[in-house]
Amino acid sequence: MRARQDQHIDEVFRSALDDYEIRPPHTVWDGIEAHILRKKRRVLWIRRVAAAAAVLLLVFSGIWFLHHKKEPIPSPEMISESVPAGESTPEKTKPAAETYPAQAAPEPSGETETGPGETPIQKTTDISPILARVEVVAKQPSMEEPSYEHDAVPAYVEPLLSLRLSSDVTAPQETVDFRSEGDHRLALTEKENEVEWDFLKEERSRWGIGGQFSPAYSYRHLTSGEGSKDLKQYYNRIEEGVFAFSGGINVNYQASGKWTVYTGLYYSQMGLMIGGVEEYTLAAMGWETPEIHRKMAEKFYLVDHSTGTVFSDNDNIKIVNTPEDALYNSIIGRDPSQYTQEYLEQVNAFIAQNYEFLEIPLLVKYKVIDRKVGMNILGGVSTNFLVGNAASLYIEGVNYSSIRTSNVSTLNYSGAIGLGLDYEILPGLMFNVEPTFKYYLNTFSEKNLIGSHPYSVAVFSGVRFRF
Amino acid sequence: MLYEMFSGKMYAVCLRYADDAEEASDMLQDGFIRVFENLSSFRHQGSFEGWVRRIMINTALEKFRRKKNFYSLDDDEEGKTEPAEENTLDDLFAEELIGMIQELTPQYRMVFNLYALEGYSHKEIAGMMGISEGTSKSNLARARTILQEKLIKMGRER
Numbered sequence: 301m302r303a304r305q306d307q308h309i310d311e312v313f314r315s316a317l318d319d320y321e322i323r324p325p326h327t328v329w330d331g332i333e334a335h336i337l338r339k340k341r342r343v344l345w346i347r348r349v350a351a352a353a354a355v356l357l358l359v360f361s362g363i364w365f366l367h368h369k370k371e372p373i374p375s376p377e378m379i380s381e382s383v384p385a386g387e388s389t390p391e392k393t394k395p396a397a398e399t400y401p402a403q404a405a406p407e408p409s410g411e412t413e414t415g416p417g418e419t420p421i422q423k424t425t426d427i428s429p430i431l432a433r434v435e436v437v438a439k440q441p442s443m444e445e446p447s448y449e450h451d452a453v454p455a456y457v458e459p460l461l462s463l464r465l466s467s468d469v470t471a472p473q474e475t476v477d478f479r480s481e482g483d484h485r486l487a488l489t490e491k492e493n494e495v496e497w498d499f500l501k502e503e504r505s506r507w508g509i510g511g512q513f514s515p516a517y518s519y520r521h522l523t524s525g526e527g528s529k530d531l532k533q534y535y536n537r538i539e540e541g542v543f544a545f546s547g548g549i550n551v552n553y554q555a556s557g558k559w560t561v562y563t564g565l566y567y568s569q570m571g572l573m574i575g576g577v578e579e580y581t582l583a584a585m586g587w588e589t590p591e592i593h594r595k596m597a598e599k600f601y602l603v604d605h606s607t608g609t610v611f612s613d614n615d616n617i618k619i620v621n622t623p624e625d626a627l628y629n630s631i632i633g634r635d636p637s638q639y640t641q642e643y644l645e646q647v648n649a650f651i652a653q654n655y656e657f658l659e660i661p662l663l664v665k666y667k668v669i670d671r672k673v674g675m676n677i678l679g680g681v682s683t684n685f686l687v688g689n690a691a692s693l694y695i696e697g698v699n700y701s702s703i704r705t706s707n708v709s710t711l712n713y714s715g716a717i718g719l720g721l722d723y724e725i726l727p728g729l730m731f732n733v734e735p736t737f738k739y740y741l742n743t744f745s746e747k748n749l750i751g752s753h754p755y756s757v758a759v760f761s762g763v764r765f766r767f
Numbered sequence: 768m769l770y771e772m773f774s775g776k777m778y779a780v781c782l783r784y785a786d787d788a789e790e791a792s793d794m795l796q797d798g799f800i801r802v803f804e805n806l807s808s809f810r811h812q813g814s815f816e817g818w819v820r821r822i823m824i825n826t827a828l829e830k831f832r833r834k835k836n837f838y839s840l841d842d843d844e845e846g847k848t849e850p851a852e853e854n855t856l857d858d859l860f861a862e863e864l865i866g867m868i869q870e871l872t873p874q875y876r877m878v879f880n881l882y883a884l885e886g887y888s889h890k891e892i893a894g895m896m897g898i899s900e901g902t903s904k905s906n907l908a909r910a911r912t913i914l915q916e917k918l919i920k921m922g923r924e925r
Contacts, residue, residue, distance in 0.1 A: 328774070
């Protein structure tokens with residue numbers, strides 16, 4: 301009873317679904333067509349390179365042959381005079397007539413037999429008869445074909461017609477009815493050895509390498525630490541973002557049809573323009589001792605910015621970070637409260653701070669559109685190692701280097717999101733453009749008054765090559 | 768041409784094996800790429816449609832194996848139905864049946880498809896899916912029960 305019921309359920313599904321057809325979305329064919337064209341172009345590209353290599357080899361062989369033919373061929377006597385007996389090579393001792401043709405006729409002669417443009421598959425049989433039969437059967441009036449929009453034989457089918465069967469497939473002696481009713485069950489239960497399925501295990505190349513470069517606008521986002529709102533506003537007023545660049549190489553692995561994982565090594569820059577530099581000198585105080593006179597020549601520059609504490613390794617430039625520091629550093633032993641802003645003068649100076657990072661990204665890309673021009677969305681995280689920290693102080697157009705910012709984090713983590721467009725310029729070689737936004741997840745500043753998160757907006761362009 | 772001849776039928780096959788229409792489209796695309804790339808492997812033994820169909824099933828099986836670790840065996844998934852086109856009653860019925868199959872867990876779905884609709888034995892299914900014959904049998908029984916309940920429910924609603 302139970303068995304009959306089971307059979308009944310199976311039968312309900314089988315009878316309803318056996319001949320059921322539903323038109324797939326057009327994107328399916330687009331993807332197939334793009335794949336076939338890509339593959340065809342790749343084969344053409346490889347053939348062209350091979351042909352060019354063969355021609356070059358032929359040309360060089362010819363030149364080499366002509367060049368050596370003009371030289372006097374040494375007689376055995378001359379050889380025995382000029383070359384010690386033990387060093388003579390077999391080629392040199394051979395008569396020239398035997399030597400040169402053998403050297404001048406390498407692979408090109410093999411190439412010319414088949415021709416560089418020929419398919420490597422030999423003894424091929426055209427598949428057209430099979431496809432033609434498929435078509436004849438398809439057009440039988442009894443077949444209730446679903447209507448498709450492709451009425452005529454579309455141009456994109458052309459690559460399929462060029463597909464060839466290998467010689468071990470013999471043309472069938474009798475017509476095979478590809479549409480035979482219910483036959484799939486029989487066919488599917490046929491033993492595996494009748495049909496080679498090994499090819500299904502064939503993996504397309506999933507690995508690729510790439511390189512990218514981008515100009516980038518970098519700045520920082522301030523979050524409230526213990527610092528006041530005013531402090532944030534002050535930093536926002538005196539600081540500006542800068543244009544830098546970023547670039548690197550990557551290795552990528554296509555995990556599935558749509559997902560690709562990237563990692564690699566990138567170099568990136570981040571930076572800040574820091575204004576609001578104030579100059580402080582003792583001259584305004586009017587002290588007259590020799591020591592003070594000497595100090596009068598010294599100038600202090602008061603700089604404060606959001607990502608850290610500016611420090612000078614340049615003996616000619618003294619930098620302090622707070623007005624109090626300036627005063628304490630210059631007015632030794634005096635009460636700083638007596639000397640305040642009046643001695644601090646805003647000058648036309650700014651600091652250009654540049655940070656350099658080595659970055660190891662782990663990015664995931666998801667292919668949204670798989671066409672000639674594909675579109676991806678991408679996201680991921682990066683580990684950023686601070687490897688460069690240099691700033692310059694520009695005063696009235698004069699540049700003082702050997703300045704840096706201390707109290708910054710050397711190990712940082714960032715997140716990135718972006719959108720990518722890619723286009724296959726050569727088979728296997730994709731050109732890509734990726735507008736990307738990167739944001740440091742941790743605060744870069746080790747000051748606890750305020751959180752400073754560098755960010756950058758970059759438009760990467762580069763290439764990716766799949767093996 | 769080849770694609771136009773078989774895509775409708777094969778898409779219907781893929782829909783039965785897939786979680787949803789998007790996955791079915793991917794399956795169909797991958798399957799047809801394999802068909803075109805391996806036309807020379809067709810041996811003219813058995814029907815051409817059977818060969819194409821088998822490639823689709825292999826593609827589905829590969830996807831299943833790849834995703835197997837992410838699947839839980841017993842969770843009943845929420846329904847995923849195909850957007851209905853303007854079709855005949857038969858087509859609507861078929862769509863509903865496909866919807867029911869899609870609602871099965873991936874493993875039940877695979878076993879039911881392979882046994883009831885493709886005609887494989889439990890032994891073959893066990894080999895293909897990397898499960899035991901007993902599991903294949905119990906999965907089939909469970910799948911049938913679920914489908915029967917759904918059929919009865921559908922009958923009542925009409």
